[in-house]
Structure formats: C-alpha cells, structure tokens
Amino acid sequence: MNTNLFKYCLRLGDNSLILGHRLAEYCSYGPYLEEDISITNTSLDLIGQAEAILKYAALVENAERTADDLAYRRPEIEFYNVQLVEQPNGNFAHLIARQFFIDAFNFYLYSALKESTDNTIASIAAKSLKEVTYHLRRSSEWVIRLGDGTSESKIKMQEAINDFWLYTFEMFEMDEVDEELITKAITVDLKPIQDLWNKKVDEILVMATLTRPEDGYMATGSRKGYHSEHLGYILAEMQYLPRAYPTAKW
Amino acid sequence: MVVAEKTYKHIWKLFEQIPDPEIPVLSILDLGIVRRITSEDDTIVITITPTYSGCPAMNLFEEDIIAKLKENNIMNVRVEMTYDPPWTTAWITDKARKGLEDYGIAPPVRGSQDKGELFKEGVKNVRCPLCKSTNTKVISQFGSTACKALYKCEDCLEPFDYFKCI
Ligand SMILES: [Zn+2]
Secondary structure (H helix, E strand, C coil): CCHHHHHHHHHHHHHHHHHHHHHHHCCCCCCCHHHHHHHHHHHHHHHHHHHHHHHHHHHHHCCCCCHHHHHHCCCHHHCCCCHHHHCCCCCHHHHHHHHHHHHHHHHHHHHHHCCCCCHHHHHHHHHHHHHHHHHHHHHHHHHHHHHCCCHHHHHHHHHHHHHHHHHCHHHHCCCHHHHHHHHCCCCCCHHHHHHHHHHHHHHHHHHCCCCCCCCCCCCCCHHHCCCCCHHHHHHHHHCHHHHHCCCCCC | CCCCHHHHHHHHHHHCCCECCCCCCCEHHHHCCEEEEEEECCEEEEEECCCCCCCCCHHHHHHHHHHHHHHCCCCCEEEEECCCCCCCHHHCCHHHHHHHHHHCEECCCCCCCCCCCCCCCCCCCCCCCCCCCCCEEEEECCCCCCCEEEEEECCCCCEEEEECCC
C-alpha cells in the first residue's frame, strides 16, 4: 500500500464527509425554503464526493475495508479533515463563512488536481470541480450580500469571518505526504493554491465591504489527526448506528 | 462467451424503458448516464456515470438496470460506476431536451458550461418552459434537486426549474 496516497485520499474525503454532515445538521434551519434546499444539496454533493474518494482510499489501502468502514468505523485520531469543517454551524453567517473558505480552497485545489497523474484522483477532481464551482458562486454571493447588507448582517458576517480565520491556514499545510506525492505529480504544491485563495478572499471581502482579519494564532494538527473537541461529537452521532448495529445494511 | 452485437443493441433498446425516478419523461438513455456495455466471460457489464456525485438515484438506476435485464432473461449482469469523463449536460439528447421543456423544466442552455463569471449571471437565455419568454431570473442556484436551479419568469411570473449546465 502507498500510505501517503491513502492518507491524502482520507484528507480529501474527510473534508467532504465532515462538512457534508455539518450541512445536513442544518436541514430545516435555513433562512428560507430555497436556501434550506441549497444547503442540503451542497451537503449531498459533498457526501457524494466523499464516497467517491473514500472508495478509492479503500482500494489503495487494500485491507478489505470499504468506504463505509472508513467513514463509520474510524476513530477521531485517524480523521485528517481540516478543523475548519468540523466547526459548529453557529449562525447563518458562520455557516457561510466556513463554506466560502473551503469552497475557494476546493475550487483551486480541484482545478489543479484534475491534471493529477493518478487517473482516479484526476477524474474525481474533474467531477467535483463542476459541483464546487456552483458552491463557490453561492457562498461568495452570500458573503457579499450579508457583508454589504444591513448594519446587523454586516456585523454578523464580519464576526463570522473573524471567528473562523484561525482555521484557514491549516488547509495549506504540507507534510511528508505532500512531499512524496508532489514528486510523482499525483498532488500539487499548496503554496500557489494559497496565493490564489488569498486573492479570491481579498476580492470577495472588498466587494462585501468587509475587512480581512489580521493573522494571529492559527489552528494546526489535523494532518496528524489532532482535532478540536467538536469532531468527537460529530463522530459519536454519525457513527452511532453502524457501530451499535454492525450488521445493519442500507 | 462472445456476446452477440445483437444482444448489445437489444440491451441499449431496453434502457429506453427505464425512466429517471425524478423526471419520468426521461429515460436513462436520454440523460446519457449509460456509458458502455461490455462483457466479461458470461457477465454483461454496464458502466454508468452519476449526474452529480451525490445523486441519490444511482443505486436505483443500478437496481432498475439489473431488474430490467432479468425480465428479459439476461441474468449475469454487473453495474459499474465511472467518473471519467465526468457527466455533462451536453449528453442530454434532443428528444430529452424537448421532453424536459414539455414537462415544465427548462433544458440546459446549449454549448455553455455556465461559465459566466461570478455574479454576472452565468446563463442569460434560460427560456420559461410555460410562456417561452427569456425574461427570466435565477432565484436559487439549487432547485428541487442538485441538478436543477430555481428560476422565475418575469413575464408570466411562474417559478420553474432549470436543468443546470455542468
Ligand atoms: Zn413565463
């Protein structure tokens, strides 16, 4: 097994799976019907993307674990999603800020990964990119609408951007997994992705009449499986059924 | 076993009878979901591709395909999923585009990947399936399913689904 490739697939899959789960929690809490449906549709896209990449992870691991085993039987320390996606939904501005940060990252990452020398990663990236393009359009529009909206919505949007800023650096962290896979052109250097991300974020924040937060303490650890306290609660709920009823089938 | 050309043709034909669960005027062939029919020894392998990654209809398609072929005495069937090349609305047939509009869903605008930059609305010429006016506007990027956006006609004032370009 290529351990680095396996870990990289988990990283991508876990980001989508955990965020998909968070968005599903918001079902029926949207500000109005159409938006509520948008949130759950985004959730569905993400869970679909997670399934595709976790299936591949299972294949790479070659240890008779399925995508479902990886999603529903792994402990917290073996999850590699960035801490941003496990943060609680908070208010609607929080949901949008978190979504905007990760959508912009996914957009540039998948744009690059669709050229991967690994055909499966390339095809999943190409497929996901089509969906993420819509996600980014929607979350960007909301950041602008709320930021450049009423005095109340502006305050809330700015607070949400500030609150999640410390979780944005982690997306661009690289370790030995990246090192090996970059030399094989399976994955890409995250530095240029970060530059593109910064440019997009600045552009949208200007349009939204919001202020880019100062960089301060930045969360880290997810590449090693260290998480905020929230992931444990998510897994407790998400994994309850398959763990309590191991033979249950869809 | 060599599978006869005739059998492949027969199977393609059978797929015309399998409707999309959400848009019953369309068959799985109209949507372009079936990519290949091949055979491995005595097993027929049907390769399908999802419209959207999370499309909840994929499992149903698989079951429907297997059931339809069993009905026709084709017993050894396996359904495989591919993401490459990714599904595109360009694969929706002309007949299906007409079927969509008659059903009340605006078909995807042709030759467009909806690449309009952010905030300049991607699609300007979505036609109202009811009164055929193109004076329409987007209400939400997501409609009743992930593959559709919600639009409103500014002339007849009816809301309608638009099958998004991807
Ligand atoms: Zn009309």
